[in-house]
Amino acid sequence: MAFDIEGARKAGYSDAEIASALASKHRFDIDAAKKAGYADSEIIAKLASRDVLSHPGVPAPAAAPQEDQGGPGVLDRAAGIPEALATVVTGATTGTIAGALGGLNQMGKDIVGLARDGRAYQPEQSVGDAASNAARALTYEPRSQTGRDILQNVVAPVAENLIPIAPIAAAGPAGAIRSAAEPIKDAAMSGAVGAAKAADRVLARAAETAREYTQGGKPTAGTMGSVGAAGTEKAAERIATAQALPEPISLTKGQADRSFEQQRFEAETAKDPRLGAPLRERSMQQNRQLAANFEAMIDGSGAQATNLIETGRTVDKALVQAAAKRKSEYRAKYKEAEKAGQMEDPVSTAPVVQFLEENASSNAPELAGGTLGIAQRELLRLGGAEMVDGKLVPREMPLRNVELLRRQIGNAMDAAPDNATNTRMGAKLKELIDTNTEGLGGDLYKEARSARRRYAQLFEDNAIVSNLLKTRRGTADRQVALEDVFRKTILNGDRESIGKLRRTLQVAGGEQGAQAWKELQGATLRHLLDEATKGVGSDAAGNPMFSAAKLNNAVRALDADGRLDFVLSKKGAQTVRDINEIAKVVLTTPPGTINHSNTASVILAALTEAGVSGSLVGLPVPVLTGMKILSQQVKDAKVRKRVTEALREAEQK
Numbered sequence: 001m002a003f004d005i006e007g008a009r010k011a012g013y014s015d016a017e018i019a020s021a022l023a024s025k026h027r028f029d030i031d032a033a034k035k036a037g038y039a040d041s042e043i044i045a046k047l048a049s050r051d052v053l054s055h056p057g058v059p060a061p062a063a064a065p066q067e068d069q070g071g072p073g074v075l076d077r078a079a080g081i082p083e084a085l086a087t088v089v090t091g092a093t094t095g096t097i098a099g100a101l102g103g104l105n106q107m108g109k110d111i112v113g114l115a116r117d118g119r120a121y122q123p124e125q126s127v128g129d130a131a132s133n134a135a136r137a138l139t140y141e142p143r144s145q146t147g148r149d150i151l152q153n154v155v156a157p158v159a160e161n162l163i164p165i166a167p168i169a170a171a172g173p174a175g176a177i178r179s180a181a182e183p184i185k186d187a188a189m190s191g192a193v194g195a196a197k198a199a200d201r202v203l204a205r206a207a208e209t210a211r212e213y214t215q216g217g218k219p220t221a222g223t224m225g226s227v228g229a230a231g232t233e234k235a236a237e238r239i240a241t242a243q244a245l246p247e248p249i250s251l252t253k254g255q256a257d258r259s260f261e262q263q264r265f266e267a268e269t270a271k272d273p274r275l276g277a278p279l280r281e282r283s284m285q286q287n288r289q290l291a292a293n294f295e296a297m298i299d300g301s302g303a304q305a306t307n308l309i310e311t312g313r314t315v316d317k318a319l320v321q322a323a324a325k326r327k328s329e330y331r332a333k334y335k336e337a338e339k340a341g342q343m344e345d346p347v348s349t350a351p352v353v354q355f356l357e358e359n360a361s362s363n364a365p366e367l368a369g370g371t372l373g374i375a376q377r378e379l380l381r382l383g384g385a386e387m388v389d390g391k392l393v394p395r396e397m398p399l400r401n402v403e404l405l406r407r408q409i410g411n412a413m414d415a416a417p418d419n420a421t422n423t424r425m426g427a428k429l430k431e432l433i434d435t436n437t438e439g440l441g442g443d444l445y446k447e448a449r450s451a452r453r454r455y456a457q458l459f460e461d462n463a464i465v466s467n468l469l470k471t472r473r474g475t476a477d478r479q480v481a482l483e484d485v486f487r488k489t490i491l492n493g494d495r496e497s498i499g500k501l502r503r504t505l506q507v508a509g510g511e512q513g514a515q516a517w518k519e520l521q522g523a524t525l526r527h528l529l530d531e532a533t534k535g536v537g538s539d540a541a542g543n544p545m546f547s548a549a550k551l552n553n554a555v556r557a558l559d560a561d562g563r564l565d566f567v568l569s570k571k572g573a574q575t576v577r578d579i580n581e582i583a584k585v586v587l588t589t590p591p592g593t594i595n596h597s598n599t600a601s602v603i604l605a606a607l608t609e610a611g612v613s614g615s616l617v618g619l620p621v622p623v624l625t626g627m628k629i630l631s632q633q634v635k636d637a638k639v640r641k642r643v644t645e646a647l648r649e650a651e652q653k
Contacts, residue, residue, distance in 0.1 A: 288541070322509040349384040359425060462501065
């Protein structure tokens with residue numbers, strides 16, 4: 001029967017396969033011909049016309065030994081039967097499995113190659129050739145002519161009447177069975193050849209799309225198109241930022257480039273109990289490192305307190321001691337001025353009396369306990385005024401008595417700190433006295449007065465500091481509890497008030513005041529860490545789960561009015577912002593990246609375990625199980641490699 005070369009080519013067979021089939025049919029040594037330099041197409045042409053091959057300068061290939069013309073004997077036929085059966089069995093089992101896996105393996109290589117470099121990638125072979133070569137490698141081919149004859153004359157006629165089995169038997173028996181049993185080959189190969197060709201077309205289109213997509217070098221997601229700093233490659237920028245933290249953090253490939261596909265792979269693979277372990281370990285490591293960065297900054301700040309009460313106690317002690325020291329200094333100067341006779345200058349009290357008359361009620365001039373009432377009583381007691389027909393009349397009094405009057409007004413203000421009217425009236429009275437005594441007295445008095453003014457600026461004019469120094473009326477209890485010092489100062493204070501507090505601590509507090517400011521810095525960093533980890537969740541190692549959203553809210557609250565820069569310095573504030581940005585990169589993914597339901601995966605796994613897949617593809621469960629094991633091993637190896645790349649590629653960048 002003549003060999004239909006064109007029909008074989010239309011069926012999807014390569015010239016190499018056709019040449020092999022013809023050589024087997026004519027008992028021709030094809031290997032010797034190829035070594036002599038003949039191409040597959042030349043071998044096909046010569047064998048099809050039954051011509052003898054020749055080549056200038058090359059001896060004609062030796063033909064295979066001729067068998068006895070008397071035909072095979074009984075023993076020869078008996079020996080050929082096992083060979084034919086071995087071909088059929090291996091072609092339907094190991095050859096089929098190997099063909100399927102070979103095609104899948106090549107398809108995987110193509111996908112990975114295209115993903116890495118769509119412009120430069122060139123496949124080693126097509127998916128169809130890979131499937132065919134793999135099937136041939138594990139399909140037994142008869143070595144005797146008797147075995148090949150049995151395949152052609154016995155198996156082929158029977159196979160022509162068989163219903164084709166599942167298309168997954170794509171690889172089919174290779175070599176001899178293809179030439180001897182064409183019907184088996186057509187039935188088994190038709191589905192796979194079509195699938196392989198379709199895969200080749202899809203991959204070819206994917207390659208073309210990838211080349212278009214990467215033309216000109218498409219940058220990482222998020223990279224701006226401008227030149228200079230704004231156009232910095234975002235992936236490299238994220239990696240550099242993460243590595244520059246006090247506790248460097250190693251990003252995965254998906255975290256660095258933020259691509260949807262890579263992040264989805266990493267998120268889904270991390271769920272795998274076996275293959276996802278490295279990704280889960282990296283995630284736990286990053287969770288620990290985010291917290292460790294704040295702990296490193298706290299250590300670097302020089303703070304020693306471990307809680308808010310200790311922080312408040314340190315700040316309170318520094319302020320109280322600094323205020324007491326400054327107060328004793330200016331009072332000592334006043335005593336020196338008084339002793340030197342520099343506080344005897346007469347001072348008119350007319351401005352004070354006029355203010356009292358304008359603001360005090362004529363029916364209740366003393367307003368019991370109020371600043372105005374106390375000022376009037378002290379003015380009369382010190383001889384600065386007298387009552388004439390129910391009216392307060394001003395008199396002159398020595399400068400030292402004016403200072404006593406001013407001190408009593410201040411005490412009245414402190415006695416009722418929550419009374420806004422009382423505080424406002426006292427402040428105006430003190431301002432009148434200061435204006436009225438400006439320029440009086442000698443140099444010692446002026447020096448004492450300057451010291452008193454500095455004290456007021458440091459400890460009285462700042463509401464935060466003033467409140468921290470006050471006690472509750474009638475008790476020795478602090479007006480601000482120690483555990484509330486940080487909240488009242490840093491969290492709830494405005495930028496200007498915090499600035500005055502820092503100046504008071506650093507200027508008047510000495511080393512103790514400087515340490516108190518460090519404690520407030522440490523408390524600020526501890527607050528950010530507590531906010532980010534205050535949930536009840538923990539990772540597999542028992543560490544509190546870090547929350548990017550909670551940290552971002554806490555950072556923004558302090559950064560809105562410049563407090564973050566002022567409290568932590570510009571460098572420290574920028575480090576906090578970097579941690580905040582890396583936390584978003586590490587702990588968040590684009591919407592839709594993670595499949596939270598896993599419904600499809602669960603259904604597919606259930607169908608496979610139940611053997612339903614076998615019925616769908618027409619293969620028995622044992623064969624399907626073997627294929628599953630082999631394919632899973634190939635898949636696992638690829639996933640492990642991709643996981644390793646995901647963990648290392650960002651570091652290499």
